[in-house]
Amino acid sequence: xxxxxxxxxxxxxxxxxxxxxxxxxxxxxxxxxxxxxxxxxxxxxxxxxxxxxxxxxxxxxxxxxxxxxxxxxxxxxxxxxxxxxxxxxxxxxxxxxxxxxxxxxxxxxxxxxxxxxxxxxxxxxxxxxxxxxxxxxxxxxxxxxxxxxxxxxxxxxxxxxxxxxxxxxxxxxxxxxxxxxxxxxxxxxxxxxxxxxxxxxxxxxxxxxxxxxxxxxxxxxxxxxxxxxxxxxx
Numbered sequence: 001x002x003x004x005x006x007x008x009x010x011x012x013x014x015x016x017x018x019x020x021x022x023x024x025x026x027x028x029x030x031x032x033x034x035x036x037x038x039x040x041x042x043x044x045x046x047x048x049x050x051x052x053x054x055x056x057x058x059x060x061x062x063x064x065x066x067x068x069x070x071x072x073x074x075x076x077x078x079x080x081x082x083x084x085x086x087x088x089x090x091x092x093x094x095x096x097x098x099x100x101x102x103x104x105x106x107x108x109x110x111x112x113x114x115x116x117x118x119x120x121x122x123x124x125x126x127x128x129x130x131x132x133x134x135x136x137x138x139x140x141x142x143x144x145x146x147x148x149x150x151x152x153x154x155x156x157x158x159x160x161x162x163x164x165x166x167x168x169x170x171x172x173x174x175x176x177x178x179x180x181x182x183x184x185x186x187x188x189x190x191x192x193x194x195x196x197x198x199x200x201x202x203x204x205x206x207x208x209x210x211x212x213x214x215x216x217x218x219x220x221x222x223x224x225x226x227x228x229x230x231x232x233x234x
């Protein structure tokens with residue numbers, strides 16, 4: 001099988017790739033029978049040498065994924081992610097016309113990865129957003145004569161599990177294709193129209209201080225073809 005990862009950046013310490021939707025980053029109890037992971041493909045791109053995943057990217061989310069090529073770099077960068085010193089940008093398609101910009105400050109409880117109820121103390125969760133475009137299509141999906149959608153940039157300031165998906169649901173603008181937090185009728189419409197029901201969430205930008213040189217590093221990438229296909233309604 002061809003390597004599904006696309007190289008975005010490489011130096012002697014880092015390997016940054018684009019991960020397609022549907023690929024797990026590493027082995028997980030969520031799907032114990034899965035045999036293909038971004039980690040193994042990144043190792044293949046690294047000449048067979050081990051690489052270290054320094055952050056998460058959900059299976060249905062596509063986009064930028066950062067690996068460290070040595071353990072020391074992984075430790076430094078991992079702390080930067082944990083402390084919020086890494087700036088991330090996502091692109092999402094959501095139901096309805098979202099306000100032009102806004103901030104969602106809504107604490108979230110830890111979410112059961114197997115789909116159970118969230119438990120524990122709610123922790124701070126903050127997401128900023130900026131609307132990019134809106135569209136209205138002449139299709140009745142939820143009782144209205146037409147259906148409205150927004151393309152929005154999301155900037156998480158904290159890193160809670162499924163934060164962006166849960167925050168979009170909280171403000172009644174769920175992400176298209178989100179099976180757990182979205183709206184089934186809209187998800188089914190797009191799955192039928194485009195022949196695939198992917199989550200319309202893509203990590204398109206990341207910026208941080210290089211862990212070894214101290215220089216600012218800003219990387220971005222365009223969403224993959226399956227995302228752009230659905231985005232074509234705008």
